[in-house]
Amino acid sequence: PHAHLAELRRRGPVVQVDPGGMWLVTRYDEAQQVLKSASLFSSQGLRLTAQPPWLQRVNPFADSLLFLDPPQHGRLRALISRAFTPAALAQLEARLRGVVRRHVADMMDKKHVDFVDAFAMPIPATVMGWLLGLDASLQQHFMRWTHVLVTMNGVQPEGAVEMERQHRTLDEMERYFQGVLDERRSAPRDDMVSDLLRARMDGVALTHHELMSFLFLLLVAGLETTVNLLSQCARVFFQHPELLLRLRKDPTLIPRFVEETLRYEPSVMSTLRLCTQDVTLAGVELPQGALVLVSLASAARDEKYFPDGDRFILEREGPPRLSFGHGAHYCLGAMLSRMEARVALEELVSRVERLELRTEHIDWTTSLIVRGPVTLPVEVFA
Ligand code: HEM
Numbered sequence: 001p002h003a004h005l006a007e008l009r010r011r012g013p014v015v016q017v018d019p020g021g022m023w024l025v026t027r028y029d030e031a032q033q034v035l036k037s038a039s040l041f042s043s044q045g046l047r048l049t050a051q052p053p054w055l056q057r058v059n060p061f062a063d064s065l066l067f068l069d070p071p072q073h074g075r076l077r078a079l080i081s082r083a084f085t086p087a088a089l090a091q092l093e094a095r096l097r098g099v100v101r102r103h104v105a106d107m108m109d110k111k112h113v114d115f116v117d118a119f120a121m122p123i124p125a126t127v128m129g130w131l132l133g134l135d136a137s138l139q140q141h142f143m144r145w146t147h148v149l150v151t152m153n154g155v156q157p158e159g160a161v162e163m164e165r166q167h168r169t170l171d172e173m174e175r176y177f178q179g180v181l182d183e184r185r186s187a188p189r190d191d192m193v194s195d196l197l198r199a200r201m202d203g204v205a206l207t208h209h210e211l212m213s214f215l216f217l218l219l220v221a222g223l224e225t226t227v228n229l230l231s232q233c234a235r236v237f238f239q240h241p242e243l244l245l246r247l248r249k250d251p252t253l254i255p256r257f258v259e260e261t262l263r264y265e266p267s268v269m270s271t272l273r274l275c276t277q278d279v280t281l282a283g284v285e286l287p288q289g290a291l292v293l294v295s296l297a298s299a300a301r302d303e304k305y306f307p308d309g310d311r312f313i314l315e316r317e318g319p320p321r322l323s324f325g326h327g328a329h330y331c332l333g334a335m336l337s338r339m340e341a342r343v344a345l346e347e348l349v350s351r352v353e354r355l356e357l358r359t360e361h362i363d364w365t366t367s368l369i370v371r372g373p374v375t376l377p378v379e380v381f382a
Helices: 002-011 028-036 044-050 072-084 086-110 115-120 122-132 136-150 160-186 192-198 208-239 241-249 251-264 334-351
Strands: 014-016 023-025 112-114 270-275 279-281 284-286 291-295 354-357 364-366 371-373 377-381
Touching: 023 028, 028 270, 028 279, 028 291, 044 270, 044 291, 072 086, 072 192, 072 208, 086 112, 086 115, 086 122, 086 334, 086 377, 112 115, 115 122, 115 208, 122 136, 122 192, 122 208, 122 334, 136 160, 136 208, 160 192, 160 208, 192 208, 208 241, 208 251, 208 334, 208 354, 208 371, 241 251, 241 334, 241 354, 251 334
Parallel strands: 023 291
Antiparallel strands: 014 023, 112 377, 270 291, 279 284, 354 377, 364 371
8 A cells, every 4th residue: 555655645745536535634744733633623534434324223333432522532531541551551561471471482382373363463352351351262253343343444335244244243242241341330340341330420420332332442442453563563574584683682672663663554544534614734625524534654654754764764763653643532552552562572582583474465454444464374483
């Protein structure tokens, strides 16, 4: 997609791909401007992907704070920010390291593994399982569920099969989360679900639908994104084996490596907004109701700030990245997923000397919003 995005970036900062269709924001300054102006550019745009008119069923995810505008957005967001404080993260980190070590050892024993299945998926799935208090043996299902949800692009599926799959997934997720809520009601634990059950907004407990929306949001936002980040780190190692050795020698470079991976191959490719009124952006007139697709992947290679953007450069400087968004909806899990990636790579590079891709062809999850490899068959060298 990067060559195509570069071509669109040359056409201008705000371009309409198809006549009458949505607008694409291709450059950094304009992307940042849209994301910080929630009153002009509403997250109702993104909501259309999760609750398109043809779905004929309520999708609880679509009523989560990700898709709401201020001020309602902020009131809901405040209820879960406690789970992401530095103290909470430090506790998770200590617990996570042991789990990561076991996965690294397991990969080294097997030598030939699917990196997604053996490493990139179980790490974030374990963390989300802890945060929400979910059954670890169901990780494959969590992945399947979030996958269906993030690939809902707001485009009506062609066959009845896909539509049926979406409905079945939403049913399954609701049934499972209902069980989790029931369990926590009778036996509260130290997890986010119990916190949410205790939470009050203006003295009133959250409704069933609000609780469900939180669970959908946290699982979906916290899983697929971080899986893709870890998979993309592995892809950088395939392309630049020398970088793995550099990180092995100097693990303090790992956070930089993670940031550059997030720029080079962002897990969240874009986000969508809806113009609440007629607005002029970079000289382009956008009518009220226009859909604006903010390409985070394109902004991350904007020549103005990221020269030679198609190259992975560990020492790269530049303005704050937009990989985790910007403004009111800035990712709540940014520090968490950075921590997960850092711990994962610290343990990986301390034991593994080289990772080689063992396929000519990678299948991609392609959605309007996220992108990542479905599987990555690798050989592990110690
Ligand atoms: C929002 C990216 C991991 C929870 C966002 C947004 C982006 C993003 C771009 C803003 C979307 C928008 O403005 O429309 C990422 C990336 C991740 C990641 C690239 C990993 C590499 C996580 C994790 C969690 C999480 C691990 C939670 C455990 C959230 C939540 C929001 C959000 C709750 C909504 C915030 C709001 O609407 O105020 N994320 N995310 N994310 N993310 Fe993440």
